[in-house]
Amino acid sequence: MTTTPTQDTLVRAGSLEEIARDGMKVVAAEGRTILVVHDEGRLYALDNRCPHMGFPLSRGAVRDGILTCHWHHAKFDLSGGCTLDPFADDVPAFHVETRDGDVYVDPQPIESDRRAHWEAKLREGLEGRLSLVLAKSVIGLNELEAPTDVLREAALFGVRNRAPGWSSGLSILTAMANVLPVLHEDDRPLAVFHGVVHVGRSTANQPPNFDLAPLETEMRDPDRYIDWFRRFVETRSTQAAERTLRSAIHLDLPRTAIAEMLFAACTDHLFLDTGHTLDFANKAFELLDHIGWEHAEEVLPSVVPSLTGARRMEESSSWRHPVDLASLLAGVHARLDDAIAAGSVRLDDDWRGHRDVADQILDGEPAETLDRMLSLVREGVPLEELSAAVAYAAARRAVHFHVSNEFGDWDTVHHSFTYANAVDQAMRRAPSNLLARGIFDGAMSVYLERFLNVPRQPHPAPSG
Ligand code: FES
Known part of the structure; x- marks a missing residue:
């Protein structure tokens, strides 16, 4: 809000004759140094500190209504302080006037909003x-x-x-x-x-995004949208998937259905794009927690290209050989609905076996690990506790990552952790049987990295 300076708030800078003769003068007021400039018969007042890196603008040069800082040559319009070189930012300007042959400045900068x-x-x-x-x-x-x-x-x-x-x-x-x-x-x-x-x-050197319009439709069945979305992701039909998702959001379908739609598609294949895809989807929901769901129609579809274009780890050698993890996981996924149904009637909310499960994931054989985890589901261990145990195992893999490994290997363990964490967070946001597949997939990713703990980096000793 601009305030009108009064005689009380103005500070005398000097005589007009003196400032016109010297071209400029620096005055100190209220903790600021203000540069008063006389150029082409007019008076101007700007903060004397260059907004770029603080060089005193009184050491700069004035020519044709432009003040140039001599340090990195940023140029400022004397009449308002805006820069002609955006790297430097604008310099605050001040009200200046003459009264009875003297020049006065208001030490409060001119700022409207x-x-x-x-x-x-x-x-x-x-x-x-x-x-x-x-x-x-x-x-x-x-x-x-x-x-x-x-x-x-x-x-x-x-x-x-x-x-x-x-x-x-x-x-x-x-x-x-x-x-x-x-x-x-x-x-x-x-x-x-x-x-x-x-x-x-x-966003550097990237083309802008143009949103697809939502469908004009009477269809409001969440399950239909989930089905469509997964199908279009499966066939890598980016625009169809994006339009489906955008329509579901536009129609204000339940947020849990929107989340289930994305998380299901993110776990329809194994560890998509080394875990990035699910991590991105989870982060997109977390971002909306901060900036508001009203931006969902813009934010959530941004994860679709990474989803439809993702590498599917069942197609990679390491998930197939020497142990065919993809086949083992397919067997688990096929039995998961029954296990969840069995466990739901005897939920064990007091389960505290996270450490034991993590030990099994870190050091056990994959088939045995998957069987044990599936048994726990059947015995009523809450899915979000199992997902937490996998995230804990992934964190321990990172803790014991030996510094003799390559930097790229660090990315490997950190991808498993971000994936396992994303599964865990997503399970708390929108639990579903489909998403639960990611708990097992994450455990196998942690298993695959066991040699990155050889030798095993010990816990750092407490200092002091
Ligand atoms: S300090 Fe003025 S342009 Fe860099």
Whole structure:
């Protein structure tokens, strides 16, 4: 909100004669240094600190209504402070006037709407991948207690400006949003900045996304949409799958049905794209938890391209040979409905066998592990406890990852963990028999990585 300066708020900068003679003068007021410039018969006042990296603008040059900073040569319009070089950001401008031959400035910068200003800068920073502008926007909006605005703006920018869909940048943004509540408030802007920067990078040189319109239809049966969606993903029909999903969201079908639709398709094949596909879908739902379900129609379809284009691990050698894990898992999947039905009548809510199951997954033989896990389901162990046990096993695989391994191997163990975690989170959001297949698939991925714990990295000893 712009306020009208009064005689009381104005600060005398000097005589008009003096400033006109010297061309500029720096005045200090209310903790700021303000540069008053006289150029072509007019007075201007700008913050003396270059918004790029702080060089004093009084050391710059004025010519034809433009102030140029000599450090990295950013140019600023004297009349308003906007930069002609977006990497540098705009410099705050101040009201300046003459009274009785003296020049006065208002030490409060001219800003009509700070939130709108920082939101515009955030978009500008994302478009130009301008880290400095992004950092300042994040801090500015954080000071206005509008961190959700940053997440929403960055998230929608990320899905609208990347035709191939969901990106690692959006996953990082979501992960940062997830940890905000446990971070010290001073550290939160840095975490958000980290996510925003990666969204900007992941949209670099990408074509924009154009949404397909939802179907104009009377069909409102969730099961029909789930069936259609899985079929179109199976046949890698990206547009048909996207339009099905978008229609289901547009028709306001139950959110659990939407989640089941995506999670079922993500587990119709084994460990799609080394686990990324399910992780992306889970992250997309988590992102909506932060920015609001009203953005589901834009956000969720962004995961479809990675779903229809995903590699299916039953087609990879390591899941087939020397142990045919794909066949073992097909056998488990075929018996899973019966096991879940048997277990549902004697649910054991007090089950605490996570450590034992994790030991079995980490060190056992795959057929034996799968049989034991299936027995636990039949005995009434809640599915979300079993998914937690697999996530715990995957985390221990990472903990015992030996530093003599290659960096690429670290990606391998971390993919198993993010997949197992995604299954666990998804089971809590929208449990289903179809999604439960992912619990077993995740366990086999952890099994496959057993040699990355040879030798076994011990737990770090406590220091101090
Ligand atoms: S400090 Fe002014 S342009 Fe870099």
